[in-house]
Structures are given as structure tokens and as C-alpha cells.
Amino acid sequence: MEIRVRDEAVYAHTGGRDFDAALPVAVLLHGAGMDHTAWSLQTRWLAHRGLSVLALDLPGHGRSGGVPLASVGELADWVAALLDALGVERATLAGHSMGALVALDAAARHRGRVAGLALFGVAERMPVHPDLLALAATDQPEAVELVVGWGYGPRGHVGGSPVPGMALLPAGRRLLQAARPGVLGVDLSLCNAYGGAVEAAAAVACPTVLVLGDGDRMTPAKAGRALASRIAGARVELLPGVGHMIMSEAPVPSARAILGVAPKGA
Amino acid sequence: MGMADAKFLKFDTLSLHAGQRPDPETGARAVPIHMTTSFLFQDVDHAAALFNLEQPGHIYSRISNPTVAVLEERLAALEGGVGAVCTASGQAALSLAVMTLMGAGGHIVASASLYGGSRNLLGYTLPRFGIDTSFVDPRDHAAWRAAIRPETRLVFAEVLGNPGLEVLDIPAISAVAHDAGVPLLVDATFATPYLCRPLQHGADLVMHSCTKWLGGHGTAIGGAVIDGGTFDWEASGKFPTLTEPYAGYHGIDFAEEYGPAAFLMRARAEGLRDFGACMSPMNAFQILQGVETLPHRMRGHIHNTRKVVGFLETELGRPDGAVAWVNYPELADHPDHALAAELLPRGCGSIVSFGVRGGRAGGRRFIEALKVFSHLANVGDAKSLVIHPASTTHAQLDTAALAASGVGEDMVRLSIGLEDCDDLIDDLKQALRAAAKG
Numbered sequence: 007m008e009i010r011v012r013d014e015a016v017y018a019h020t021g022g023r024d025f026d027a028a029l030p031v032a033v034l035l036h037g038a039g040m041d042h043t044a045w046s047l048q049t050r051w052l053a054h055r056g057l058s059v060l061a062l063d064l065p066g067h068g069r070s071g072g073v074p075l076a077s078v079g080e081l082a083d084w085v086a087a088l089l090d091a092l093g094v095e096r097a098t099l100a101g102h103s104m105g106a107l108v109a110l111d112a113a114a115r116h117r118g119r120v121a122g123l124a125l126f127g128v129a130e131r132m133p134v135h136p137d138l139l140a141l142a143a144t145d146q147p148e149a150v151e152l153v154v155g156w157g158y159g160p161r162g163h164v165g166g167s168p169v170p171g172m173a174l175l176p177a178g179r180r181l182l183q184a185a186r187p188g189v190l191g192v193d194l195s196l197c198n199a200y201g202g203a204v205e206a207a208a209a210v211a212c213p214t215v216l217v218l219g220d221g222d223r224m225t226p227a228k229a230g231r232a233l234a235s236r237i238a239g240a241r242v243e244l245l246p247g248v249g250h251m252i253m254s255e256a257p258v259p260s261a262r263a264i265l266g267v268a269p270k271g272a
Numbered sequence: 273m274g275m276a277d278a279k280f281l282k283f284d285t286l287s288l289h290a291g292q293r294p295d296p297e298t299g300a301r302a303v304p305i306h307m308t309t310s311f312l313f314q315d316v317d318h319a320a321a322l323f324n325l326e327q328p329g330h331i332y333s334r335i336s337n338p339t340v341a342v343l344e345e346r347l348a349a350l351e352g353g354v355g356a357v358c359t360a361s362g363q364a365a366l367s368l369a370v371m372t373l374m375g376a377g378g379h380i381v382a383s384a385s386l387y388g389g390s391r392n393l394l395g396y397t398l399p400r401f402g403i404d405t406s407f408v409d410p411r412d413h414a415a416w417r418a419a420i421r422p423e424t425r426l427v428f429a430e431v432l433g434n435p436g437l438e439v440l441d442i443p444a445i446s447a448v449a450h451d452a453g454v455p456l457l458v459d460a461t462f463a464t465p466y467l468c469r470p471l472q473h474g475a476d477l478v479m480h481s482c483t484k485w486l487g488g489h490g491t492a493i494g495g496a497v498i499d500g501g502t503f504d505w506e507a508s509g510k511f512p513t514l515t516e517p518y519a520g521y522h523g524i525d526f527a528e529e530y531g532p533a534a535f536l537m538r539a540r541a542e543g544l545r546d547f548g549a550c551m552s553p554m555n556a557f558q559i560l561q562g563v564e565t566l567p568h569r570m571r572g573h574i575h576n577t578r579k580v581v582g583f584l585e586t587e588l589g590r591p592d593g594a595v596a597w598v599n600y601p602e603l604a605d606h607p608d609h610a611l612a613a614e615l616l617p618r619g620c621g622s623i624v625s626f627g628v629r630g631g632r633a634g635g636r637r638f639i640e641a642l643k644v645f646s647h648l649a650n651v652g653d654a655k656s657l658v659i660h661p662a663s664t665t666h667a668q669l670d671t672a673a674l675a676a677s678g679v680g681e682d683m684v685r686l687s688i689g690l691e692d693c694d695d696l697i698d699d700l701k702q703a704l705r706a707a708a709k710g
Contacts, residue, residue, distance in 0.1 A: 051326040054324060151278055151280075155279060164291075165342070165346065167291075170344065171336065171340075171341055171356055176355075177533055180354055180502065
């Protein structure tokens with residue numbers, strides 16, 4: 007579906023069910039350089055389990071208009087504006103990597119609006135190597151290679167895809183290659199610059215789960231646990247043999263984790 | 273200090289390992305043969321979720337099977353595609369690709385130099401279903417462009433034409449296709465991903481007859497379509513099967529749902545479900561055995577082929593010899609010599625065609641005198657093979673179509689195997705002598 011937020015068209019995939027604001031709403035926020043298809047193995051499952059799901063293309067990404075926003079804080083406020091545009095008071099936020107920082111920041115800045123929080127592949131800080139930042143800033147193809155090369159765990163590099171016949175790593179590569187010029191660079195820069203996770207964690211007041219891969223080399227699980235320890239009542243789901251691209255490497259546990267922090271429907 | 277390069281497994285390693293996660297319960301190192309029609313549901317909710325594409329998993333082996341899935345993922349990894357669908361044969365792979373992309377009213381622009389079976393499907397059979405094909409000289413770039421129509425939905429050719437061994441200018445022909453808003457599908461059977469990875473050169477979809485070099489042992493029939501994930505179906509606007517809701521699957525819009533994997537998912541969800549030309553798990557296992565040694569076998573095939581080509585060139589120079597001409601893209605006088613060096617630097621495959629003096633009769637004496645080479649209708653076996661295309665694989669074509677396919681009456685096609693190349697050359701030598709005797 008298309009939503010107008012701040013005069014820009016925003017695309018949201020709803021998982022084969024029409025959006026219904028009367029149901030508990032889950033907003034899914036993709037990571038750097040990606041789009042709503044990062045959640046393609048969760049969206050339909052959640053939409054058929056009582057949630058009204060919006061897997062977004064963030065501004066400047068996928069089918070959405072506009073340009074990528076330049077900071078985690080701006081994106082967090084943009085998520086609140088999206089909920090306003092839909093007339094939704096509270097929603098569960100799920101985010102991956104950059105999207106997890108946005109979800110976390112939104113849960114702190116807009117406490118009353120966030121009913122549950124599912125953070126995938128997240129850490130207190132997400133420093134990005136200067137070489138990768140430089141490559142991404144100038145749209146060098148090597149930037150995508152570094153992201154997928156470091157991002158995927160063994161199911162991406164060797165195999166055993168949960169989707170019969172799909173090769174996860176090349177699929178992730180194509181997704182990142184499809185991003186508009188400059189987008190990956192902006193996204194990685196804002197991850198690198200964000201320093202508010204510790205403060206935001208202390209302000210979170212909703213059911214929270216951190217979904218971490220024990221083979222994640224971009225946001226190591228140890229760093230994710232450290233963040234979890236700062237969020238009251240947060241649960242950690244540690245997935246064995248999984249890298250940073252958690253939703254494609256472990257689709258069903260990912261979907262269940264989101265459902266687990268969402269309010270139950272009527 | 274620079275950021276460490278990302279490490280990716282290399283081709284030889286992927287040939288052995290890609291797509292497989294050793295079974296955690298049994299520890300089986302080889303890929304198990306899951307000879308089962310169907311798979312248990314955990315409960316009713318799980319069953320419904322699988323049928324509704326809410327979660328991935330196996331339902332029924334016509335649609336997917338764990339053994340076949342290992343081969344699919346392995347081929348996708350070797351080609352660099354987002355995924356693959358394996359099929360009952362190479363012909364089923366071509367049919368599946370066409371059926372996924374278009375219906376009646378669709379049009380294909382294809383090389384005139386194709387495997388006879390593909391030529392039959394496109395030229396004689398698909399018109400009955402409302403899908404027409406224009407055949408063009410694969411070397412004539414202007415002809416490709418001129419043959420495009422508003423209803424064209426696919427451009428199709430072989431990386432190495434069969435049996436003419438034309439080398440497809442993949443970058444140029446993919447540009448023609450993309451300018452027309454349609455994908456380029458290439459049949460890379462003769463090249464295998466060891467010699468050429470067409471997706472890197474601009475192809476969008478790759479198909480194989482796995483029966484040939486991928487399997488490599490002449491034991492199992494199979495095919496595959498690999499989705500490069502590069503074609504923008506949405507931007508093209510010509511592919512409603514991929515960009516509009518499909519009533520056959522709860523209104524799913526494949527491009528919206530799966531992005532770069534739209535073709536792959538539709539080909540399985542509709543193509544295997546409805547047309548049903550699936551690969552058997554036993555065949556997938558056999559072909560996997562072949563893929564494990566693909567790089568080693570291809571190195572052996574290329575080594576032997578170059579030796580045989582050298583021998584045939586020597587025979588060509590003999591005034592009383594039986595060799596009239598030799599066709600292999602690495603030869604300096606081959607029209608695609610420079611292109612072959614660019615696209616196929618590791619070798620141009622193990623098919624060699626040549627002319628036997630004495631026309632059809634000379635060819636017959638030659639083939640019947642061979643002892644090590646096997647006379648049969650296949651290529652890509654570990655054993656060396658020989659055939660006379662004009663009277664077999666391309667026999668359905670009339671004289672004009674034969675000429676357009678580059679098949680002459682005197683043409684003999686060799687598929688060079690992995691025997692000791694001295695034995696192959698001795699065998700060819702004595703058979704050429706027999707042919708010359710008349």
C-alpha cells in the first residue's frame with residue numbers, strides 16, 4: 007500500500023492482507039541499503055497471525071519516494087509521523103541493523119507510541135569501517151561485497167537456505183545492488199554516527215526482544231547482549247549458526263520473535 | 273590499516289559444498305537422497321502457512337525437495353544467481369522459463385543456431401500455444417534488434433551454439449534485450465559456469481541441461497533455470513505474471529513480495545506446481561555427484577579438446593586427408609575467436625565439429641569405424657561421443673533451417689571426453705583413414 011508521509015509517497019508491504027488499523031500494528035524497518043523485501047519471509051506469516059503489518063521502504067529506498075534521511079533520530083521521528091499519517095496510536099516496531107537503531111530510538115523518543123520492540127542484529131554502537139564508508143559514499147561495487155561478505159553466516163556463504171532453491175548471499179547482493187545511488191553510503195554513515203543507543207535503551211518501556219546471531223560478525227552477539235542488559239526486561243534470542251542477515255538465515259524464529267512482543271489482538 | 277576483504281568461497285569449493293548443510297541428525301557427509309513424495313506438517317497451522325507461502329519449507333516433491341534443493345542452491349551459487357529451479361530435463365527448463373514469462377500472444381527472439389530440441393519447441397510447438405519466435409543469425413546484432421516486436425517478452429540464445437559453436441556476444445545481445453525491456457535467457461549447457469558465468473556479462477536468466485557436463489557421467493536427465501535477480505520486472509512493465517496479483521496464489525504479487533527473486537518464486541510456485549516437470553531426487557543426487565568434480569572434469573575436457581583440435585588441424589593440412597574443415601572457437605580462423613578469448617578464457621568447451629570429405633557417405637564410414645568414441649545422441653559425457661547432426665538431432669529441420677543452424681551434410685560433431693587423449697587421437701586417425709578409403 008502507499009501512504010503519504012510529509013508529502014512523500016511511502017510504500018509498505020502488508021503481507022497479503024489489507025491494512026486494518028483496528029488490529030495490533032507491526033512496523034518492520036529494514037537495514038542499510040535494503041527495502042521491505044528484507045522481511046519477505048516474515049511479512050505474510052505475521053499478517054496471518056492477527057497483526058496488521060507494514061514492511062516499509064524507508065524514504066529514498068525501494069518503492070518509496072524522497073531521499074534517505076540522514077540520522078537515526080530523524081528516522082525515528084519519521085516513524086512517528088508515519089503512525090500519525092495512519093491514525094495509529096501505538097505499534098510494535100521491528101528493526102534490523104540500521105532499522106533496529108531507528109526502532110530503539112523511536113521507542114525512547116516516542117515512548118507512548120511503541121507497544122513492543124524486536125531488534126535484529128543490533129549493538130550499542132555500530133561503527134562502520136572507514137574503508138567501507140568511503141566505498142559506499144562513492145557507490146563502489148566493493149561496498150556491497152563487503153556488506154554481504156561480512157554479513158552472511160554459513161547459510162549464506164555455504165548453503166542450506168531455508169527457502170528451497172534460493173541462494174541467500176547472491177539474493178542479498180542483488181537487493182543491495184538495486185538501491186539507488188548514494189543510499190547505502192548515507193545509511194552506513196548514520197549507523198556509524200549514532201551514539202544514542204545507551205541512553206535510548208534506558209528509556210525503553212515496552213516488551214523487548216533482541217534477536218542475535220551467534221555468528222554475526224557485523225554486530226557481534228556479545229555487543230547485542232550488552233545493549234540488552236540496558237533495557238528493562240529485555241529478552242535475548244540467540245540463534246545458532248546465524249550471521250547478521252538474520253531474517254533470511256532464520257526466517258521462522260525471526261517471525262515468532264516479533265509476534266512474541268506484539269500485543270495480542272481482540 | 274585497510275578493511276579486510278570479505279572472504280567468499282571459491283568455485284572449486286562451492287562445487288563441493290554449496291547448498292548443503294550436513295544433516296545434523298545423522299551427520300551424513302554426502303547429500304542424502306530424500307526419496308519421498310511428501311513432507312510431514314507439524315500441525316494444521318504449519319500446513320496452512322506452507323500452502324500460503326507464509327513460511328518456507330517443503331510440501332510435496334513436485335514443488336520442492338531437499339535433495340533437489342541442494343543442487344538448485346549449488347548451481348545458483350556457481351552461476352552467481354539468486355536461486356535456481358531444477359527441472360525434469362533441459363527442455364523442461366526452457367519451457368518453464370517461457371511459461372513463467374509469457375502467455376499466448378508473447379513473442380521470442382532467438383538465435384537460429386540452437387539445439388534441435390529447443391528449435392523444435394520454439395519453432396513448431398509453442399506457436400500452437402500462441403507464442404511465436406523469430407530466429408536470427410546470432411552474430412548479426414542488427415538482426416536481433418530488428419526482430420524485436422512490441423509483444424517480445426524474451427531474447428534467447430546459447431552461449432555456444434549447437435552445433436555451429438557460434439559464441440554469443442552476451443554483453444551486446446543483453447543490451448539489445450534490455451533496450452527493449454525484456455530479459456536475456458541463455459542456455460549455458462556447453463559452457464558450464466566453470467567456463468563462463470553469463471550473469472556477469474549481462475544475461476538475466478541462465479538455463480542448463482544438467483544431463484551434460486554438470487552431471488557429466490551420462491546417467492541422469494535434468495535441467496535448471498537460474499535467476500540472476502538482475503532484471504527489473506517492475507520497470508519493464510511487460511511482465512504481469514511477476515508484477516500483478518496472481519489469483520492462483522492468494523493474490524500474490526511476486527515482484528512486490530520477493531523483489532530480486534520474483535521470477536524464481538513464480539517459476540516454482542506456478543511452474544512446478546502446475547506444469548509439474550520436476551527433477552527426481554535420485555537424478556539430483558547423480559547430478560550433484562557430477563557437479564562435485566565439475567572444475568576438474570572441465571579442465572580435463574579442455575585439455576583433451578585442445579589436443580584433438582590440434583590433431584584435426586594437422587589432418588586438415590594433409591592433401592589426401594579426410595578432414596575438410598574444423599570448427600572450434602579457439603582457432604584463429606573462427607569468426608568469434610576474439611570474443612571467445614574474452615568470454616571463455618578458460619576454454620571453449622569440449623564440442624568440436626568438423627567436416628568429413630565424401631559427404632554423408634564419408635561421414636557414415638567415419639562414425640562406424642570409431643571404436644573409442646560412442647555413437648549416440650548426447651554431449652558432455654565423461655566418455656567421448658560422436659554424432660551426425662543432419663540425420664539425427666537436427667533432422668526435423670528443412671534444408672534452409674539446417675543452413676541457418678550451421679549444420680552441413682558433412683558435419684560430424686564430437687564431444688570430447690576424459691579418456692587418454694592419445695587413445696582418442698589414435699581412434700580418430702584410424703576412422704579418418706577408413707573414411708578416406710571409400
